[in-house]
Structure formats: C-alpha cells, structure tokens
Amino acid sequence: MDWVTLGDRPDERLCQARNTYKVKLVPGHMLPTLEVMRAKAEEMLQQKKEDAFYVFDLGDVVGKYEKWLRLIPRVQPFYAVKCNPSPLVVKLLAHLGAGFDCASQAEIDLVLAMGVAPSHIVFANPCKQNSFIHFANSKGVEMMTFDNEAELQKIKEAFPRCRLLLRILPKSGFKTHSELGNKYGCHLEDVPHLLLKAQQLQLNVIGISFNVGSGVLEPEAYSAAITMAAKAFDMAKELGFSFHLLDIGGGFLGSSGEEEHFERTAKVVNEALQKYFPPERNIRLIAEPGTYFVASAFTLAVNVIGKRVESRDTPDQQNHMVESCNKTFRYFLNDGVFGSFLIFAFLRTVKLTAEPLHAQTNPKKYKCSLWGPTCAGIDLIFDQVDLPEMKVGDYLCVRNMGYYTTTMYNGFNGMPMPEVFPYCAEDIW
Numbered sequence: 001m002d003w004v005t006l007g008d009r010p011d012e013r014l015c016q017a018r019n020t021y022k023v024k025l026v027p028g029h030m031l032p033t034l035e036v037m038r039a040k041a042e043e044m045l046q047q048k049k050e051d052a053f054y055v056f057d058l059g060d061v062v063g064k065y066e067k068w069l070r071l072i073p074r075v076q077p078f079y080a081v082k083c084n085p086s087p088l089v090v091k092l093l094a095h096l097g098a099g100f101d102c103a104s105q106a107e108i109d110l111v112l113a114m115g116v117a118p119s120h121i122v123f124a125n126p127c128k129q130n131s132f133i134h135f136a137n138s139k140g141v142e143m144m145t146f147d148n149e150a151e152l153q154k155i156k157e158a159f160p161r162c163r164l165l166l167r168i169l170p171k172s173g174f175k176t177h178s179e180l181g182n183k184y185g186c187h188l189e190d191v192p193h194l195l196l197k198a199q200q201l202q203l204n205v206i207g208i209s210f211n212v213g214s215g216v217l218e219p220e221a222y223s224a225a226i227t228m229a230a231k232a233f234d235m236a237k238e239l240g241f242s243f244h245l246l247d248i249g250g251g252f253l254g255s256s257g258e259e260e261h262f263e264r265t266a267k268v269v270n271e272a273l274q275k276y277f278p279p280e281r282n283i284r285l286i287a288e289p290g291t292y293f294v295a296s297a298f299t300l301a302v303n304v305i306g307k308r309v310e311s312r313d314t315p316d317q318q319n320h321m322v323e324s325c326n327k328t329f330r331y332f333l334n335d336g337v338f339g340s341f342l343i344f345a346f347l348r349t350v351k352l353t354a355e356p357l358h359a360q361t362n363p364k365k366y367k368c369s370l371w372g373p374t375c376a377g378i379d380l381i382f383d384q385v386d387l388p389e390m391k392v393g394d395y396l397c398v399r400n401m402g403y404y405t406t407t408m409y410n411g412f413n414g415m416p417m418p419e420v421f422p423y424c425a426e427d428i429w
Contacts, residue, residue: 206244
C-alpha cells in the first residue's frame, strides 16, 4: 500500500487543487486508522525521522456528508473553512456538493481556487475589513452577514448590490464548548432598527443568520434560536421585507463517540424547522458546520522526544535521589500548545485522550504529564494522563484532531507543523 499520487484525469479531479496530493488508497471499504498510522510511523523511523504527523481519512468526511443529507435533508451545509482550511478538505466537500462559509479574503480565495461558484459562498463575518468587502465584490461573492449600522455603511460604499443576512444573537445559557454570542449578533429588539437602516440605504436584506456557539452540548439551543429567527422573520415582514433564507450556523459535534448526539440534534433541528419554517414557506435553509465534518477525520501521531521520571529525578530534602514504586513520568512531545493543541487550551470542556500507537509490552499505567517541544513553561498539553511507560522514540496517537488544529499553528520556536498524509478506502474513492 504505497502513497500514490493522483493527478488531474477526469475521475481524479477530487484530489486536484492547487497542487497534486498524495493519497494512500487502501483496499476494501475501510481500514482502521491506527493501522495506517503504524505503517506511516514505521516508514518514518526507517527514514531516521521522528516527526509528528497527521493521517486524514477522506472516507470519514464522505460518511459525515452522507449522514448530514440523511438526517437534515432540508438544510444545505456550508462548510466553515476556518475550522480546517486544508485544500483537500475544501476540494472534497466541493466535490460532494457543499457550500462554504468564509470569514476573510484568503478563505474566499482558497474556495474559489477549488472551482467553487461564488454563489456557493457566504461571507459569514459580521465585521469585515473594507478591502475584503471590495474583494468579495470583485469576485461576485454576494451573500454576506452584518449585525450593526457601521457595517451597513461600509457595505453601501463597497458592495451595494450584495445580498445580506442579519445575524441575530441567540439566547445564552445552553452548554457549549465555546460561547460565540459574546462577540457577534444583534439583540432581537434591534432587528427593526437595523432593517430600517438597510431600507434607507437601499440594501437588499434576504434573511436571518445565527450561531448558537461552538460545540453545542444541548440540542435545545437550536430550537430556541430557530424560534427567535422566526420572530425576526415576522418583524421583517411587517416592515415590507420578503425574506427567503435562514442560516442556522454551526456548533454541530463531530468527534468519534458523538454520533448519537448529532442524531438528537438533527431531530431537534428538524422539528423546529417544521414548526416555524415548513417546506410550504419556500425558505432556503443553510448551515455552517465545520467541526462536524473534520473532527474525527484527522488523527495526530506525536513522538516522545524526551522523558523524565519525576520521582527518580527529584531530590528529597537531604538532596538524595528518591526511588519510588509509584513513578510518575514527564514526557516531552514534538507538538504542543503552540501547535496542534492550542485550541484545547481554551476549550476546557473538551476531553482529549492520548494512547500509545503500538501496544506496550508492560500494560501497567502510570500518572504522566505531556509537554510540547518549545521552551515555554506554559507548553503543557496534559497535566495528568494515565499511560504505560513509554520510551524515547515511541509514538502516541491523539484522535479527533481535525478541527482548529493545523489552522491555529503559529511556528513558535521554529517548530514545524506536522505533515498531513491523506488516505481513502478504494471502495469509497
């Protein structure tokens, strides 16, 4: 099973973006990710390398897309590019038929380079740089969001023919991994004022958008937000608007083990949409899922580049080295919080797990801490985790690393970003 290069023949357009990608084709319908990772790790070690790396299962994304169409068939997904801007992710989802939620000129440029039509992009950033609005105008990306008067003035000057979505602020109080409402979205009572301002400026407002948060743990948050959106639609109708689009945002969970939660969320969303926006209203429905599509598709392998036995390496009060049967280990890895793990320093409710890539001869587990490779004292990934004793050169694997990881890498201390190795089962390809 070699890593094969797929070019630009008609049946291989899926893999062709700005570059030619190397995708590992594996036989049959699926192959466990760990087997693919172990093969790659062995290849690394044979080349005298110990780099951290990702494996990306394209089939996982395909399965998520098919599940979305089955469970929320009325809502077209517009992938949130900020979550993971890998060109191969964008190309794959474009091939499947997704639209795209972009927040900057660079993201719009990336999506357009994949051959996506401008009409399949929503510029979903309520506060945009003027030059970005001009860029959207030049590329024909007409659909964008706003939530304040100043934004309307900028849009009037830079792109008066665009189609606008008014972003509202959903009710807070629901459990999420990250609260987004503290930054964007207008209060429901401000909707009439902003719509009247848009009328005065002769701007075309076509609907409502909202975002209930990142990683929504209580599906009822969507029901409450859809109810609020229905009220905003009623306000707009009283002012003479004829809205025809609702954007229900993102927040859909996508890590392995969260499948039932997504199914419950889909049920709540469908019931609320049926109640307030039934098919006979002819309202176009879109969403902005990011994490849902990519979280479980990416698995990270990190190498143990250093090790300290805490109890043995720490002197007692008489400055004698202490030997203890209750060892604790400090492991230093070649990726950390200034790289793939930065987002998890903020998302404290997310529980990551690390496991040895290869089975250990001694299954006994010890209390360990995992540290990144930089010189910063805050580069602590896990303060306490149970692991078998590892050796320098061993690999650990961390699942569900597809969202807000590679996109937030900053290169502190010159540490390299892990390379991504995509693979796909032949039957899915």
